[in-house]
Amino acid sequence: MPVPDSSDSSAFESQAKSKLKQESTYTHRFAWFEELRFWLSVLIGFALMIGYKVIxxxxxxxxxxxxxxxxxxxxxxxxxxxxxxxxxxxIRVLFESGGISQ
Incomplete structure (x- = not known):
């Protein structure tokens, strides 16, 4: 059975660290995008409700x-x-607005 030398293990470790760093960067970018998507959808929802009430x-x-x-x-x-x-x-919105009588 061949014994792995230290150069193979250090190359493997550096490759693993590089991959972990890439995943961390991707996760950070994805989290930022998810937060942006959330706030945009909230803004769109409020605009729709206000527009409906005005019309x-x-x-x-x-x-x-x-x-x-x-x-x-x-x-x-x-x-x-x-x-x-x-x-x-x-359902909560319907209850709070009185759409469903309790």
């Missing part, structure tokens, strides 16, 4: 509450929340 400046109706709930669902999905958390957010 249809009427009392809260079932349609109004449903649109606000759907916008919150879309924003949660765009922000990367899992589908079950997005649906919980949608």
């Amino acid at each position: 249809f400046s009427i009392r809260s109706t079932v349609i109004d509450i449903g649109v606000v709930g759907l916008v919150s669902l879309i924003v949660a999905l765009m922000a990367g929340f899992p589908i079950h958390q997005a649906i919980v957010s949608f």
